[in-house]
Structures are given as C-alpha cells and as structure tokens.
Amino acid sequence: MFESAEIGHAIDKDTYDAEVPVLREALLEAQYELQQQARFPVIVLINGIEGAGKGETVKLLNEWMDPRLIQVETFDQQTDEELARPPAWRYWRRLPPKGRMGIFFGNWYSQMLQGRVHGNFKDPVLDQAIEGAERLERMLCDEGALIFKFWFHLSKQQMKARLKTLKDDPLHSWRLSPLDWQQSKTYDKFVRYGERVLRRTSRDYAPWYVVEGFDEHYRSLTVGRILLEGMQAALANKHRPVRQPHAAPLVSSLDNLGLLDSLDMSQSLDKDRYKEQLATEQARLAGLMRDKRMRKHALVAVFEGNDAAGKGGAIRRVAGALDPRQYRIVPIAAPTEEERAQPYLWRFWRHIPGRGMFTLFDRSWYGRVLVERVEGFCSEADWLRAYGEINDFEEQLTRAGVVLVKFWLAIDKDTQLQRFKEREQTAFKRFKITEDDWRNREKWDRYSDAVGDMVDRTSSEIAPWTLVEANDKRFARVKVLRTLNDALEAAFARD
Amino acid sequence: MFESAEIGHAIDKDTYDAEVPVLREALLEAQYELQQQARFPVIVLINGIEGAGKGETVKLLNEWMDPRLIQVETFDQQTDEELARPPAWRYWRRLPPKGRMGIFFGNWYSQMLQGRVHGNFKDPVLDQAIEGAERLERMLCDEGALIFKFWFHLSKQQMKARLKTLKDDPLHSWRLSPLDWQQSKTYDKFVRYGERVLRRTSRDYAPWYVVEGFDEHYRSLTVGRILLEGMQAALANKHRPVRQPHAAPLVSSLDNLGLLDSLDMSQSLDKDRYKEQLATEQARLAGLMRDKRMRKHALVAVFEGNDAAGKGGAIRRVAGALDPRQYRIVPIAAPTEEERAQPYLWRFWRHIPGRGMFTLFDRSWYGRVLVERVEGFCSEADWLRAYGEINDFEEQLTRAGVVLVKFWLAIDKDTQLQRFKEREQTAFKRFKITEDDWRNREKWDRYSDAVGDMVDRTSSEIAPWTLVEANDKRFARVKVLRTLNDALEAAFARD
Known part of the structure; x- marks a missing residue:
C-alpha cells in the first residue's frame, strides 16, 4: 500500500x-x-x-x-x-x-x-x-x-x-x-x-x-x-x-x-554463488512442499513483469525443484470464448489449487490493471473497480489458507532492448519476440505508471508484492525462490 | 420482512x-x-x-x-x-x-x-x-x-x-x-x-x-x-x-x-375502557421514561399513516403523559433549503435524541418510499436504494441503544372519506384538509402498494413496524401507547 x-x-x-x-x-x-x-x-x-x-x-x-x-x-x-x-x-x-x-x-x-x-x-x-x-x-x-x-x-x-x-x-x-x-x-x-x-x-x-x-x-x-x-x-x-x-x-x-526507479538494478550474482544458492533454495522448496504442514495450505505464485524480464526462466527454476504432480503452471493469454462469457475473475478461480498443491500463474488477474488498462481493452470503470475486487478475491484466498506470493520482475529499458535484439538473432528464441513487444515498449511509461498504481493499491499485509530486480537473471531467480520459501515458512510459523 | x-x-x-x-x-x-x-x-x-x-x-x-x-x-x-x-x-x-x-x-x-x-x-x-x-x-x-x-x-x-x-x-x-x-x-x-x-x-x-x-x-x-x-x-x-x-x-x-387488508379494522374501545386504559398506559410511559435504566437508551417513535388516520391525536396522547422537557415532536414537511443541500437522511439525523430523551417524528424518513415514490418526487433509483439505506440507518440507531418504534396508522377508504367531510364542515378543522388530500386519495391503491413494500422491506428484528387499526381512534391511541411501553420494557429487560 x-x-x-x-x-x-x-x-x-x-x-x-x-x-x-x-x-x-x-x-x-x-x-x-x-x-x-x-x-x-x-x-x-x-x-x-x-x-x-x-x-x-x-x-x-x-x-x-x-x-x-x-x-x-x-x-x-x-x-x-x-x-x-x-x-x-x-x-x-x-x-x-x-x-x-x-x-x-x-x-x-x-x-x-x-x-x-x-x-x-x-x-x-x-x-x-x-x-x-x-x-x-x-x-x-x-x-x-x-x-x-x-x-x-x-x-x-x-x-x-x-x-x-x-x-x-x-x-x-x-x-x-x-x-x-x-x-x-x-x-x-x-x-x-x-x-x-x-x-x-x-x-x-x-x-x-x-x-x-x-x-x-x-x-x-x-x-x-x-x-x-x-x-x-x-x-x-x-x-x-x-x-x-x-x-x-x-x-x-x-x-x-516511480516505484520501479527506486530499485537497485545493479544487483547480481556470479555463476558460482548462483549455482550454490539456487541448489540450496530449490532443496528448501522441495522440503517445504513435502512438509506435513503444507496439507493445511495451498501455494499460489503470480508472475508478472516487463516483456523479456525472464518470467519463463524463473518459473522453470521453481518448477525444476518439484515433483510435477505437485504443481501446475497456468499461462494466461487472451480469454477463451467460454471465459469471456463469465465474470472477469472466473478464469482464475477455476485454477485455484486445492490444499497441498501449488499453482504458478504466468501472468494473472492483474492483466486487467496492466495490459487491459493501458491498451484500453476494458473501460476505465472496469479497471478502476478491479483493484477492490482483486483485494476481495485475494482476501478470500488467504483466509482459506492459500499462501499467495506475487512477483513483478523488473528490467530497465536498455536491458530490454538488448534482450529483444538477442532474441531476434537467435533462431530458437525468435518466436519469443513479436510486433506487440515492440509496440508495448513504446508505452513503457504508461506501463510503469500502471505497475506503480497496481502495487500501491494491491500490495497489502495479506498479499504483498515482491519487486524483483531482474537485470541479472541469476539474481532474479534466486530471489524468487527465496521469497517463496520465506513465505511458506512464515505461514507455517503462524499456524 | x-x-x-x-x-x-x-x-x-x-x-x-x-x-x-x-x-x-x-x-x-x-x-x-x-x-x-x-x-x-x-x-x-x-x-x-x-x-x-x-x-x-x-x-x-x-x-x-x-x-x-x-x-x-x-x-x-x-x-x-x-x-x-x-x-x-x-x-x-x-x-x-x-x-x-x-x-x-x-x-x-x-x-x-x-x-x-x-x-x-x-x-x-x-x-x-x-x-x-x-x-x-x-x-x-x-x-x-x-x-x-x-x-x-x-x-x-x-x-x-x-x-x-x-x-x-x-x-x-x-x-x-x-x-x-x-x-x-x-x-x-x-x-x-x-x-x-x-x-x-x-x-x-x-x-x-x-x-x-x-x-x-x-x-x-x-x-x-x-x-x-x-x-x-x-x-x-x-x-x-x-x-x-x-x-x-x-x-x-x-x-x-395487501398487507393492510389483513387487519381487523373493526377493533374498537368504548369510552370507559378507553379512559381507564389510556390512564394506565400513560402512567406506565411516564414511569418508564423516569426509570433510571432509561439513561442508557433514547426513544424514537415514527408516526406514519393514511391522511386523517389520527396521527396528531395519537401523538398528543403520548406527549400528554410526559414532561415537555423529555420529548420533542418533529413534524416532517417539505425539506428546507438547507436540508435540500444535504444527503436525504441528514434532516433526520439532526433530530436524533440523546440518551434519556424521546423524539416523536410526525412523518419521517419513510417519506422517500411513500410520498416521494408515489408522486415521483425522486427517481426510481433513489427510492429503491432507500430501503437498504434506511435499514443501515436504523441499525446504527438501535446498535447505539435507541429504542425505535414505528407506527403505521391504517384506516379504510370509507372512514377516510367520512373524516374528510367532517373536516370540511368543522370550522376549526378546515385547515386540516387540502386539495392534496383529495388528490392523494385517488392514488389510494398505489399508496397501499408502497406501504406494503415499505413494511416488507424495513420491518425487521431490530425495528419492526406496528400496524395500528385506526378506524376507532380510541383503540388506536391505546395501542400506540401500549406498544411504546412494551418496547421500552423489552429493551430494559435485554440490558
């Protein structure tokens, strides 16, 4: 807040x-x-x-x-x-x-x-x-x-x-x-x-x-x-x-x-420390997910971030620690026909995990106050009331024992440009860069404003946002894992 | 309800x-x-x-x-x-x-x-x-x-x-x-x-x-x-x-x-029993208002009813039992300029009595769902939301210890006609009958519907309506006094 x-x-x-x-x-x-x-x-x-x-x-x-x-x-x-x-x-x-x-x-x-x-x-x-x-x-x-x-x-x-x-x-x-x-x-x-x-x-x-x-x-x-x-x-x-x-x-x-300007984007990890810390945090996550106290909880992680900030890589490092039966990755793209016939939050409610389970949302319900707001895909009235509705929604989750962790992976404009260019030059990464990405980049400031408003209005004592400095992918991945682990431990300690 | x-x-x-x-x-x-x-x-x-x-x-x-x-x-x-x-x-x-x-x-x-x-x-x-x-x-x-x-x-x-x-x-x-x-x-x-x-x-x-x-x-x-x-x-x-x-x-x-059709309008009291019961209930009210348990409460009585149903007479019999310093009668007519510049409920909030005191509202906040609804003085949206707002308002009153008693004084159409005619013929009562009264009478059925909706939507466990069969004025006056007394005693008993 x-x-x-x-x-x-x-x-x-x-x-x-x-x-x-x-x-x-x-x-x-x-x-x-x-x-x-x-x-x-x-x-x-x-x-x-x-x-x-x-x-x-x-x-x-x-x-x-x-x-x-x-x-x-x-x-x-x-x-x-x-x-x-x-x-x-x-x-x-x-x-x-x-x-x-x-x-x-x-x-x-x-x-x-x-x-x-x-x-x-x-x-x-x-x-x-x-x-x-x-x-x-x-x-x-x-x-x-x-x-x-x-x-x-x-x-x-x-x-x-x-x-x-x-x-x-x-x-x-x-x-x-x-x-x-x-x-x-x-x-x-x-x-x-x-x-x-x-x-x-x-x-x-x-x-x-x-x-x-x-x-x-x-x-x-x-x-x-x-x-x-x-x-x-x-x-x-x-x-x-x-x-x-x-x-x-x-x-x-x-x-x-802006809020994002306050981050120290120079943070990084060298390869050796990364390997060591990644292994430690992955083992920790695996242990926590197997802990019997996990039976009272579910885990939901939301991944949002700039284009090319490394969401996919971070999600893979998290999933890599776990038995595939324990987690599900839900990629959020344009809503299906069935989803468009329902209230906005319906397509997220359907993927809420049961106790003991973990769902990773690759983009999420925050689309309404980010891309939909900036691109005008919904009316101003719709995204303005969404902050309150999302807070109500998340309160219902956390009240039922869901541990909810929300990440914004932030990179700066130069880093993004560099990654876009790399993607265009690397054959197997070319599918990852589209006209849309270049267009979104032109709206950088408007997206930054939307992110600031989002964090200010939905980061709360029950479901805080974690801003992840992601210019260095290694640093970002370890911070994501550590934050998840800390959140689970804190929830277990509160029981 | x-x-x-x-x-x-x-x-x-x-x-x-x-x-x-x-x-x-x-x-x-x-x-x-x-x-x-x-x-x-x-x-x-x-x-x-x-x-x-x-x-x-x-x-x-x-x-x-x-x-x-x-x-x-x-x-x-x-x-x-x-x-x-x-x-x-x-x-x-x-x-x-x-x-x-x-x-x-x-x-x-x-x-x-x-x-x-x-x-x-x-x-x-x-x-x-x-x-x-x-x-x-x-x-x-x-x-x-x-x-x-x-x-x-x-x-x-x-x-x-x-x-x-x-x-x-x-x-x-x-x-x-x-x-x-x-x-x-x-x-x-x-x-x-x-x-x-x-x-x-x-x-x-x-x-x-x-x-x-x-x-x-x-x-x-x-x-x-x-x-x-x-x-x-x-x-x-x-x-x-x-x-x-x-x-x-x-x-x-x-x-x-309609709800009002279910009343037994033939109920009456002869003069002797009226005198006796009136004296008893008036003495009871005087005693209850002096009771030291009254210090924790305030009393609010709402008088609504058909034109010529005898609200004024009933109010006088209630007031007659009391020391004028204990009560205030608030007649509600068209809002003043100052009142029109405020939210609807403002002009009633200002008259809410302090503890130990008694306010009688001669007509009330129910005007919005009665006359304003039927005459079109406010929009449909306004009177539709008023039921909820009134329930919220009354919950605030009762939660603070206010004993709230609401009367609808009901007469039938024939009795009203008879009283209108009497008023026209009696010099000192002539000011009590206007063109408006005759006009309202033509909307009898629409008023009855509005009364039914009002009672159904605002008679609740915290502030029930009392329907008073008022064809016989004596019966009505005693019923009003007795209801007030019972409500005060019930509140004292709950303390």
Missing part, C-alpha cells in the same frame, strides 16, 4: 514556485464553479502518519482557496452531546452542503485506527467499523458527494527524523501523541492496521490517495493536483449524481520518480 | 389456468432473447422455509421454460475438492455463462443460515458471511449479472401443516431436516436470522423477493411474473452492464390482497 510513498519524492523550490500560482488560480476557479453549480459537496478526509504534513496541508489549502467556502472540521474527543448519540451523528451534523468543501481532519478512519492501535478493541470491531465506513461512503456517493481520501505517509525513518522537532502535548492524550509515535511498535501497528483499512475501503467511487509527506513541495503539489483534477472532472460531468467511479484519475508521481 | 407473506394469498384454479399459457410463452421468448443477446447471465437464488415450495417451483420453471438453457445447481454437502479450496470456489465453478440462467438451489445464504441455526458459529461469523455475500453480488452485478433472490415463506402454522406430509430423510442430516423443522424453535431461529440476512443483503441492484409459499398457484405465478418482468426490463436496457437498480419492479400481490 505504501511502497510508492517511501522512495523520497521531492520537488525543488523553483519548480514549486513556478507551479503554485497556476494551480491556485485553477483551484479557486473550480471552487467558484462548485459553488455556482451547487450540485454536490466535496468531502476531503485527511489521515495518515504523524508528522507527515496533515495539518500543514489543511492550512495551505485554506490559503490557496477561498476559505469562506471551506469548512474545516476537526473531530477530537467526543462531546457530551455526541457521546449520547449513535457514533455517526457527529459526522452527519458537520457534512458540508452542496457547493461547498468540507475538510475532515480526524474522521471515522482516525477513530477506528486509534482505537485498534491503542488496543481498545480487536479485529472484529475494526472490521465492523470498516464495513460501516464503506456503507456510509457508498451512500454519500450515491447522493452525489465527491470524496477525496488522503493518506499522508512517512517511512519510519522519515517519521523519527520529523518527530524530533515535535513536543509532546498532554492535552492530546486521548489520541496517539507524538510520544506514542516515537515507539517503533506504534508505527508498525498503525501501518499494519492502516493497510487493512485502506485495502478494504478503497473503492472505485472513493479511492485512497497515498501521498509521501516528507517533502513539503511534493506533498502540497500532489494534493492540490488531485483535488483540482477530481473537481474539474466532476464539475464537467453533468450527470452526477450517479453511482460511478471517482472523477479524479489515479496520479503518477509529480516528480517522475 | 415476512409480514405480507403470512396473510393467506391464494389464486383460484381458473385464473391460474388462464394466466399460465400467456406467462409461459412470454418467459420462453425472454429466454431465447437472453440467449441471442448473450450479454448477461441470470442467477436465481432459491431460499426460504422448508415446505414452502422451493423444489416444486424449480421443477415448474424447468417445465415452463426451455430446460436446455437453464442449469439447476444444488449445493449440498461440500465435496472433497470443494473443501480443499476457498468457500466461494464451489459457486464460481457453477456460474451460468452470459445468455443462460442458473438456478442456485441451496447457495451461500442457505449455508450461512443453516450454520447459524445449527449453532456452528455465532453472529460475528454470520455477519462476515453476509458481508461476503454482499461483495460477491455487487461484483456479479457490476459484471452485468441479473440476480433474483427469492425467499419462499410460510407462517409457522402453515409450515406445520405442510410438514405432516413430509418424512424425515436421514441422508440430509447435514442440513436442517424436516424433523428439525418440526421444532418450533428451529422455525423461530431460522426466521430471526433470515430477517437479519434479508435486511442486510437486500440492495437495489439485488433485492429480495419474499413469496408466500402455501398456495401453489399464487406462488408459481408470482415467481414467474417477477422473473419475466425483470428479464424483459434488463433485455430492453442495452446499457447493461452498469451499476444500476434491479430491473424487476417490486411486485404487489397478484391477488390484490
């Missing part, structure tokens, strides 16, 4: 100073148009890590826009009046009317997260709160509201650096105070429960936007741009309210620094 | 014989059109009380339609293969493809209800299953599926009569057997959990249809008509799939026997 928000996004002062005036003017204009049309309210939810700039951003938005049309609502400790009524009452009474913007600083999410982190209640109550939030937001959207949900994020190191400057305020002891935050455990818990909350409440009509909060310029411009684009799209669409995907497009980072 | 399905609907053989051929032909035609368009699948879920005609109906549908285009799926005990995989896998593998109809006889609902009634798990697991069903169905509908959910119902007496003819089958011991059903407690539990399930999973895109199952003719024609109208509407709407309300309209009973 938070991968893209821990890679050090930053924007320099000159760029920032040049962009702000344009953004401000456009935001003001959108705000007046919102007031004039008075067709729907805008609700902005502010959540995330302490010190990630939540308060500063709210302050800034009030400076940038016309504060008379913004109501900032802070939900601190409940008042007597609020305590005497159902929990949602406090939010209902402060909803912004049509034509105005309400910024909810502290809201239903902060309440459920703080309660869970403090240990005031356990997962079932958290899940009930999550479900309540989902129903509330669906209703608000059905009534026309445009909801923006921002999660301001910091890595643990960034937060610690930030907190040094903050003093503890005893008046805020009811919530997580800066002192609480200084404990490593608090951060870990907050992020873990945060992932659960974001995974289950990010829906096409009200998605979460995770914003890296360390650099003030980057943070401010990102929030401003999301708000602006979302408002403009909603104002232009006269058919609201209808149940529809959110108006704001998913944003790729402003500074052109 | 089941009120309208316990009043003895029946259709005579001649009518049935005359209607079936027409219905059959239309169903066949719709079925072929479905196959030809091949745009979406139809999924029919069959649930309800043992002996209410589930199996017979499935058999009949196969006779009426082309069985080659119908797949009947029964989900009995899970197979080994199914047990080795996530629970939903068994349903996915049997989904009908686009252009075909799948009848799921036994399905996710039977599984969760049987498990809960058998005591295999408790409410939190039931709630998780409910949420899972909701997500599954939302996804299926987003993918274009047309889902019909039928609940075949019998009253306890009807069921007992029916079960005498059924023998116990030991092969079915994994589920509720006829022997189980013969226990009064099983029926009660099944209906109680059934209400919870229906309340929370009846959504505009996949509503429940409750069908009284005792009379074979009535049952068969009702199911056939709902299927036909739903399929026809969906086939005509070329814009599917989109997220939209269900295509089948809510149906009013085929035999023109």
Whole structure:
C-alpha cells in the first residue's frame, strides 16, 4: 500500500514556485464553479502518519482557496452531546452542503485506527467499523458527494527524523501523541492496521490517495493536483449524481520518480554463488512442499513483469525443484470464448489449487490493471473497480489458507532492448519476440505508471508484492525462490 | 420482512389456468432473447422455509421454460475438492455463462443460515458471511449479472401443516431436516436470522423477493411474473452492464390482497375502557421514561399513516403523559433549503435524541418510499436504494441503544372519506384538509402498494413496524401507547 510513498519524492523550490500560482488560480476557479453549480459537496478526509504534513496541508489549502467556502472540521474527543448519540451523528451534523468543501481532519478512519492501535478493541470491531465506513461512503456517493481520501505517509525513518522537532502535548492524550509515535511498535501497528483499512475501503467511487509527506513541495503539489483534477472532472460531468467511479484519475508521481526507479538494478550474482544458492533454495522448496504442514495450505505464485524480464526462466527454476504432480503452471493469454462469457475473475478461480498443491500463474488477474488498462481493452470503470475486487478475491484466498506470493520482475529499458535484439538473432528464441513487444515498449511509461498504481493499491499485509530486480537473471531467480520459501515458512510459523 | 407473506394469498384454479399459457410463452421468448443477446447471465437464488415450495417451483420453471438453457445447481454437502479450496470456489465453478440462467438451489445464504441455526458459529461469523455475500453480488452485478433472490415463506402454522406430509430423510442430516423443522424453535431461529440476512443483503441492484409459499398457484405465478418482468426490463436496457437498480419492479400481490387488508379494522374501545386504559398506559410511559435504566437508551417513535388516520391525536396522547422537557415532536414537511443541500437522511439525523430523551417524528424518513415514490418526487433509483439505506440507518440507531418504534396508522377508504367531510364542515378543522388530500386519495391503491413494500422491506428484528387499526381512534391511541411501553420494557429487560 505504501511502497510508492517511501522512495523520497521531492520537488525543488523553483519548480514549486513556478507551479503554485497556476494551480491556485485553477483551484479557486473550480471552487467558484462548485459553488455556482451547487450540485454536490466535496468531502476531503485527511489521515495518515504523524508528522507527515496533515495539518500543514489543511492550512495551505485554506490559503490557496477561498476559505469562506471551506469548512474545516476537526473531530477530537467526543462531546457530551455526541457521546449520547449513535457514533455517526457527529459526522452527519458537520457534512458540508452542496457547493461547498468540507475538510475532515480526524474522521471515522482516525477513530477506528486509534482505537485498534491503542488496543481498545480487536479485529472484529475494526472490521465492523470498516464495513460501516464503506456503507456510509457508498451512500454519500450515491447522493452525489465527491470524496477525496488522503493518506499522508512517512517511512519510519522519515517519521523519527520529523518527530524530533515535535513536543509532546498532554492535552492530546486521548489520541496517539507524538510520544506514542516515537515507539517503533506504534508505527508498525498503525501501518499494519492502516493497510487493512485502506485495502478494504478503497473503492472505485472513493479511492485512497497515498501521498509521501516528507517533502513539503511534493506533498502540497500532489494534493492540490488531485483535488483540482477530481473537481474539474466532476464539475464537467453533468450527470452526477450517479453511482460511478471517482472523477479524479489515479496520479503518477509529480516528480517522475516511480516505484520501479527506486530499485537497485545493479544487483547480481556470479555463476558460482548462483549455482550454490539456487541448489540450496530449490532443496528448501522441495522440503517445504513435502512438509506435513503444507496439507493445511495451498501455494499460489503470480508472475508478472516487463516483456523479456525472464518470467519463463524463473518459473522453470521453481518448477525444476518439484515433483510435477505437485504443481501446475497456468499461462494466461487472451480469454477463451467460454471465459469471456463469465465474470472477469472466473478464469482464475477455476485454477485455484486445492490444499497441498501449488499453482504458478504466468501472468494473472492483474492483466486487467496492466495490459487491459493501458491498451484500453476494458473501460476505465472496469479497471478502476478491479483493484477492490482483486483485494476481495485475494482476501478470500488467504483466509482459506492459500499462501499467495506475487512477483513483478523488473528490467530497465536498455536491458530490454538488448534482450529483444538477442532474441531476434537467435533462431530458437525468435518466436519469443513479436510486433506487440515492440509496440508495448513504446508505452513503457504508461506501463510503469500502471505497475506503480497496481502495487500501491494491491500490495497489502495479506498479499504483498515482491519487486524483483531482474537485470541479472541469476539474481532474479534466486530471489524468487527465496521469497517463496520465506513465505511458506512464515505461514507455517503462524499456524 | 415476512409480514405480507403470512396473510393467506391464494389464486383460484381458473385464473391460474388462464394466466399460465400467456406467462409461459412470454418467459420462453425472454429466454431465447437472453440467449441471442448473450450479454448477461441470470442467477436465481432459491431460499426460504422448508415446505414452502422451493423444489416444486424449480421443477415448474424447468417445465415452463426451455430446460436446455437453464442449469439447476444444488449445493449440498461440500465435496472433497470443494473443501480443499476457498468457500466461494464451489459457486464460481457453477456460474451460468452470459445468455443462460442458473438456478442456485441451496447457495451461500442457505449455508450461512443453516450454520447459524445449527449453532456452528455465532453472529460475528454470520455477519462476515453476509458481508461476503454482499461483495460477491455487487461484483456479479457490476459484471452485468441479473440476480433474483427469492425467499419462499410460510407462517409457522402453515409450515406445520405442510410438514405432516413430509418424512424425515436421514441422508440430509447435514442440513436442517424436516424433523428439525418440526421444532418450533428451529422455525423461530431460522426466521430471526433470515430477517437479519434479508435486511442486510437486500440492495437495489439485488433485492429480495419474499413469496408466500402455501398456495401453489399464487406462488408459481408470482415467481414467474417477477422473473419475466425483470428479464424483459434488463433485455430492453442495452446499457447493461452498469451499476444500476434491479430491473424487476417490486411486485404487489397478484391477488390484490395487501398487507393492510389483513387487519381487523373493526377493533374498537368504548369510552370507559378507553379512559381507564389510556390512564394506565400513560402512567406506565411516564414511569418508564423516569426509570433510571432509561439513561442508557433514547426513544424514537415514527408516526406514519393514511391522511386523517389520527396521527396528531395519537401523538398528543403520548406527549400528554410526559414532561415537555423529555420529548420533542418533529413534524416532517417539505425539506428546507438547507436540508435540500444535504444527503436525504441528514434532516433526520439532526433530530436524533440523546440518551434519556424521546423524539416523536410526525412523518419521517419513510417519506422517500411513500410520498416521494408515489408522486415521483425522486427517481426510481433513489427510492429503491432507500430501503437498504434506511435499514443501515436504523441499525446504527438501535446498535447505539435507541429504542425505535414505528407506527403505521391504517384506516379504510370509507372512514377516510367520512373524516374528510367532517373536516370540511368543522370550522376549526378546515385547515386540516387540502386539495392534496383529495388528490392523494385517488392514488389510494398505489399508496397501499408502497406501504406494503415499505413494511416488507424495513420491518425487521431490530425495528419492526406496528400496524395500528385506526378506524376507532380510541383503540388506536391505546395501542400506540401500549406498544411504546412494551418496547421500552423489552429493551430494559435485554440490558
């Protein structure tokens, strides 16, 4: 969930100073148009890590826009009046009317997260709160509201650096105070429960936007741009309210620094170490698959990656460790006629292994948010709702004991070019390179954006993505095997 | 939930014989059109009380339609293969493809209800299953599926009569057997959990249809008509799939026997007994409102009813028992400008009382599914989704300790006419009768249908409707007071 928000996004002062005036003017204009049309309210939810700039951003938005049309609502400790009524009452009474913007600083999410982190209640109550939030937001959207949900994020190191400057305020002891935050455990818990909350409440009509909060310029411009684009799209669409995907497009980072750029692509293994480690990991996998604790689990591995990143080779090294009766490799190509007559996920459900078994998906259900999105094979509404549906799907798998491991094999553009050329020159590899591959290459940036969004929206505590630096095939193959083994061991240890 | 399905609907053989051929032909035609368009699948879920005609109906549908285009799926005990995989896998593998109809006889609902009634798990697991069903169905509908959910119902007496003819089958011991059903407690539990399930999973895109199952003719024609109208509407709407309300309209009973017709409108109280009982119940209410256990609760009473049914008089008798500081009367008229700028439920949320307090709503949030529906003041999509939203709203109230009592004051058409005339002739009552009242009266039948749907879809174990026979004002007033008192006492007893 938070991968893209821990890679050090930053924007320099000159760029920032040049962009702000344009953004401000456009935001003001959108705000007046919102007031004039008075067709729907805008609700902005502010959540995330302490010190990630939540308060500063709210302050800034009030400076940038016309504060008379913004109501900032802070939900601190409940008042007597609020305590005497159902929990949602406090939010209902402060909803912004049509034509105005309400910024909810502290809201239903902060309440459920703080309660869970403090240990005031356990997962079932958290899940009930999550479900309540989902129903509330669906209703608000059905009534026309445009909801923006921002999660301001910091890595643990960034937060610690930030907190040094903050003093503890005893008046805020009811919530997580800066002192609480200084404990490593608090951060870990907050992020873990945060992932659960974001995974289950990010829906096409009200998605979460995770914003890296360390650099003030980057943070401010990102929030401003999301708000602006979302408002403009909603104002232009006269058919609201209808149940529809959110108006704001998913944003790729402003500074052109993508998740994949943060990888150290120079990692490699020499031949000897490769041989040794490959043998070790293969033996380990064979042993784990034969372990009697495996009877309670199934293993599913998803292989996605750039063209020519070496998925096939990695899959062969995994399969090579095992008895063919234990695994199945499912290559995903264009859907068959029978598959097209079914809901999207049907063709993956049919291949889910039984306990004790292992299925390797060579490409997978992520096709919808990768190739189908980029190539326009499905509507925007379809791929936008797919993130939520995939998270639901994977939750069902993992809840039933399936160990799910997802790989993105990443190579850089030069490496890909080199491999394409090799393929064209090697007779037995020529079938592996087609016109499509060259065409896809032209869309490199759009695929990179799609990968970033995919990882951000579907890498969660129950089924994280593993990004594999695959410029060196040997390094990649060993990392894949080791990750599978670690995942199985972790699952056995949890039993 | 089941009120309208316990009043003895029946259709005579001649009518049935005359209607079936027409219905059959239309169903066949719709079925072929479905196959030809091949745009979406139809999924029919069959649930309800043992002996209410589930199996017979499935058999009949196969006779009426082309069985080659119908797949009947029964989900009995899970197979080994199914047990080795996530629970939903068994349903996915049997989904009908686009252009075909799948009848799921036994399905996710039977599984969760049987498990809960058998005591295999408790409410939190039931709630998780409910949420899972909701997500599954939302996804299926987003993918274009047309889902019909039928609940075949019998009253306890009807069921007992029916079960005498059924023998116990030991092969079915994994589920509720006829022997189980013969226990009064099983029926009660099944209906109680059934209400919870229906309340929370009846959504505009996949509503429940409750069908009284005792009379074979009535049952068969009702199911056939709902299927036909739903399929026809969906086939005509070329814009599917989109997220939209269900295509089948809510149906009013085929035999023109409405819920309100089942009331004994002759009930009355003479003056002396009225005086005595009124004084008793008023004193009881005053006492209960002062009881210290009231500090944990709030009381909300909703008054709806026919024009001139005596809502005002009943409200005055309730208020007359109390200290004015304890209660507030909220008359609901057309929304103010401020209210129109907010989501529909906002103007009711603002009047929710704090603990220890009592709010009487003179008309209420049910306006959306009554006057707004009948007069066309909101779109069909709006009032269709309102049932689910109202159930969510009332669940939030009751979960927070609010005791919620809902009254429909019913008078018959003659009594209304008589009262209208009296009002016109009495000077100080003349302001109470307007052109609108006469106009509404012309829509009597459409209002009755709306009331029936409202009660069927929002009378639940947490907030049941009380139908008050109000031809005799004295009888009605005492019944209102007594119902309030009983509800408070029951809530205190549950603490």
